[in-house]
Amino acid sequence: MLMGNFSTEKVDGEMVDAIDFMVERLESLSQPELASRLTMNCVSSYVQPHKMGSVPVTIIDVFDEYALSNVVREEMYKCYPNAKLAHLKSGGNFPYLSRSAEVNLHLQIHLRQFEETEYAASNRTEPIPDTVVT
Structure with a gap:
């Protein structure tokens, strides 16, 4: 019922698969x-952007149709004026599923600024080799 309104007619196979996956996951949830x-999705809440001024933010956005309105998108841009913008040509409502390679690339770029800091995602000190020797 919740996801039945997502169109799968004018989208590529990866986007259809992402929609199907999300429908399947929602249908597997208990009541x-x-x-x-x-309830969490409908609770009105607001992040105070002025308190996030020193936190690096990257907004990953898609150029095609998705559930958020342009008003919400523009409001988000206003709340984070210093955010880096990463645009995907397409990806629909679930670009992290349908365009996972592109989203992961943008995440890696965003996280590079934290390498060798206390905020690093890992404590790796050596580069990962291209091949594994066994």
Whole structure:
């Protein structure tokens, strides 16, 4: 019911697969799990952007149709004026599924600024070799 309105007619196979996957995941939720997620999604909350001024932010956005309205998109841009913008030509509502390689690339670029800091995602000190020797 929740995801039945997502169009799969004018999108590529990866986007169709992403929609199908999300529908399957939603259908697997119990009624209490679904109710709690819907409640969290509908609760009015607001991040105070002025308190996030020193936090590096990257906004990953898509140029095609998706569930957020342009008003919400523009408001987000206003809230984070110093954010880096990463645009994907397409990806629909679930670009992290349908365009995972591109999203991962943007995440890696965003996280590079934290390498060799206390905020690093890993404590790796040596580069990962191209091949594994066994």
